[in-house]
Amino acid sequence: xxxxxEMMTVTAARSLRDGMTCFVGIGVPSEAANxxxxxxxxxxxxxYESGTVGAKPGYVPLSIGDGVLAETADAxxxxxxxxxxxxxxxxxxxxxxxxxxLDRYGNINTTMIGRTYEHPxxxxxxxxxxxxxxxxxxxxxxxxxQSRRTFAERLDxxxxxxxxxxxxxxxxxxxxxxxxxxxxxxxxxxxxxxATLQLVxxxxxxGVSVDQVRDHTGWELAVSxxxxxxxxxxxxxxxxxxxxxxxxxxxxxxxxxxxxxxxAGGASP
Amino acid sequence: MAEIVTLADAIAATVHDGDTxxxxxxxxxxxxxxxxxxxxxxxxxxTLVRMxxxxxxxxxxxxxxxxxxxxxxxxxxxxxxxHRFRDAVENAWPHSLELEEHSHAGxxxxxxxxxxxxxxxxxxxxxxxxxxxYTSGVADIVCxxxxxxxxxxxxxxxxxxVIHAQRADRHGNVQYWGISGVQKEAVLASARSVVTVExxxxxxxxxPGAVVLPSWAVGYVAAAPGGAHxxxxxxxxxxxxxxxxxxxxxxxxxxxxxxxxxxxxxxxAAAATGPDPAAPTRAAC
Numbered sequence: 007x008x009x010x011x012e013m014m015t016v017t018a019a020r021s022l023r024d025g026m027t028c029f030v031g032i033g034v035p036s037e038a039a040n041x042x043x044x045x046x047x048x049x050x051x052x053x054y055e056s057g058t059v060g061a062k063p064g065y066v067p068l069s070i071g072d073g074v075l076a077e078t079a080d081a082x083x084x085x086x087x088x089x090x091x092x093x094x095x096x097x098x099x100x101x102x103x104x105x106x107x108l109d110r111y112g113n114i115n116t117t118m119i120g121r122t123y124e125h126p127x128x129x130x131x132x133x134x135x136x137x138x139x140x141x142x143x144x145x146x147x148x149x150x151x152q153s154r155r156t157f158a159e160r161l162d163x164x165x166x167x168x169x170x171x172x173x174x175x176x177x178x179x180x181x182x183x184x185x186x187x188x189x190x191x192x193x194x195x196x197x198x199x200x201a202t203l204q205l206v207x208x209x210x211x212x213g214v215s216v217d218q219v220r221d222h223t224g225w226e227l228a229v230s231x232x233x234x235x236x237x238x239x240x241x242x243x244x245x246x247x248x249x250x251x252x253x254x255x256x257x258x259x260x261x262x263x264x265x266x267x268x269x270a271g272g273a274s275p
Numbered sequence: 276m277a278e279i280v281t282l283a284d285a286i287a288a289t290v291h292d293g294d295t296x297x298x299x300x301x302x303x304x305x306x307x308x309x310x311x312x313x314x315x316x317x318x319x320x321x322t323l324v325r326m327x328x329x330x331x332x333x334x335x336x337x338x339x340x341x342x343x344x345x346x347x348x349x350x351x352x353x354x355x356x357x358h359r360f361r362d363a364v365e366n367a368w369p370h371s372l373e374l375e376e377h378s379h380a381g382x383x384x385x386x387x388x389x390x391x392x393x394x395x396x397x398x399x400x401x402x403x404x405x406x407x408x409y410t411s412g413v414a415d416i417v418c419x420x421x422x423x424x425x426x427x428x429x430x431x432x433x434x435x436x437v438i439h440a441q442r443a444d445r446h447g448n449v450q451y452w453g454i455s456g457v458q459k460e461a462v463l464a465s466a467r468s469v470v471t472v473e474x475x476x477x478x479x480x481x482x483p484g485a486v487v488l489p490s491w492a493v494g495y496v497a498a499a500p501g502g503a504h505x506x507x508x509x510x511x512x513x514x515x516x517x518x519x520x521x522x523x524x525x526x527x528x529x530x531x532x533x534x535x536x537x538x539x540x541x542x543x544a545a546a547a548t549g550p551d552p553a554a555p556t557r558a559a560c
Contacts, residue, residue, distance in 0.1 A: 032353050055379060056301055056454045068516045069352035071302020073509055076453045082484060085301055085326065085457045086387050089380035094399055117376070123409050124374075129364040131350030131357075133378040134327070138400050167403040179403040180424060
């Protein structure tokens with residue numbers, strides 16, 4: 007047995023290919039990226055916006071700045087450097103983002119919901135690194151739980167741009183990355199239609215119906231004629247995920263063996 | 276040359292009502308003890324600048340020190356909301372809070388411009404988002420060489436930067452390492468600066484990857500061992516993730532937050548190394 011969230015995390019991990027460079031947000035993206043590194047993608051390069059490049063945490067860090075990230079990184083750079091030298095020129099293969107709200111073009115809101123900007127019903131944390139990750143990575147994967155509230159017809163605030171208002175939008179705005187090519191939820195996965203760039207349901211989890219996905223979407227959902235059912239998590243994937251998610255820090259090796267500890271910045275005295 | 280003083284004296288000398296203050300430290304090396312001292316000295320009408328407001332600004336906002344927040348991401352990393360921040364924005368408690376909102380990349384570049392003595396920085400960003408409509412200091416700019424439209428963000432020039440570092444020597448040279456954030460830029464962009472440190476040593480030992488701020492570029496240095504808690508100082512302490520989780524409950528309720536302030540900030544005045552917090556000494560600055 008497994009939970010919908012576990013299927014979501016495993017699906018997100020599977021989307022990462024070995025050897026990729028991955029700009030990781032905290033939460034499910036970080037959990038999934040670390041799972042991928044522990045299963046099929048041991049050479050996945052994890053980059054956190056705290057400036058830790060090539061971090062290899064032995065557990066899922068709570069924040070993007072936990073000490074274990076700096077201690078295990080290939081390099082630790084400043085925040086201006088991580089954004090200006092590493093992200094902005096398009097060196098990163100995939101940006102892995104969460105979202106509070108998403109529209110059919112994969113635009114993201116993480117700023118505010120309801121009423122006015124000055125006096126919102128719900129104030130969310132805001133942009134963080136997401137706008138530039140969404141703009142510059144070669145591809146973007148968005149992970150979020152699916153509901154009529156999160157899959158919105160119209161966003162109250164566009165924090166990070168997906169495909170903007172449709173074909174040609176990214177080019178017109180000068181956004182150099184490829185945009186969101188995959189959205190992973192707790193019900194299935196969506197990809198942009200090559201012609202309209204609107205999200206289309208292309209994969210569904212075992213035991214989930216298309217009607218159920220429609221009920222959890224705030225716009226009229228398009229469904230791919232090639233809709234497939236995704237394989238449930240394997241025993242190995244589930245075991246690795248549960249170990250990562252539940253292991254108290256002390257019970258796992260905090261650092262790789264001494265021989266492989268990188269000597270770049272960030273080593274303790 | 277940096278002056279080595281007590282934390283209370285450093286804050287009294289540099290942070291005045293109405294100032295623009297940048298307390299930096301990206302998850303690592305957050306100057307919490309200095310933030311507590313600002314609360315204890317009951318500073319008001321501050322414009323608080325920081326990439327990730329985090330718990331330190333949640334406390335300052337809840338304590339009524341802030342008039343305006345200039346920021347990129349206001350959350351409790353890995354945990355959820357900053358409840359005092361939300362209460363101020365959504366319900367104007369303890370009073371309303373003006374927002375000037377950017378992305379992290381925008382904030383970082385604004386600090387770089389300030390440190391570089393430039394009026395603005397150039398970046399790719401913001402285009403197509405709702406941010407420019409609600410935030411001053413963002414404008415399109417055309418490259419004079421390629422004709423490309425890029426984004427200009429205005430420089431940050433705070434009155435005061437406050438950071439925490441691992442060590443300083445007795446001359447006030449400052450050394451820090453690990454996740455280094457935007458602290459160097461914040462100090463160089465600001466008119467005044469305070470650096471709290473884990474320890475003051477005779478000479479700074481060589482440290483791979485360390486950033487050194489020479490004494491003549493720093494205003495005040497104050498010893499504050501453990502002064503990053505619940506953030507951490509690599510090599511000295513670990514991030515207290517349990518406190519970050521506990522803060523969610525403490526900060527959710529106004530009364531519980533007020534009780535926490537009374538017990539841990541105002542009540543801790545006697546433990547501070549500085550003068551009576553009710554009558555802080557004002558050093559010349």
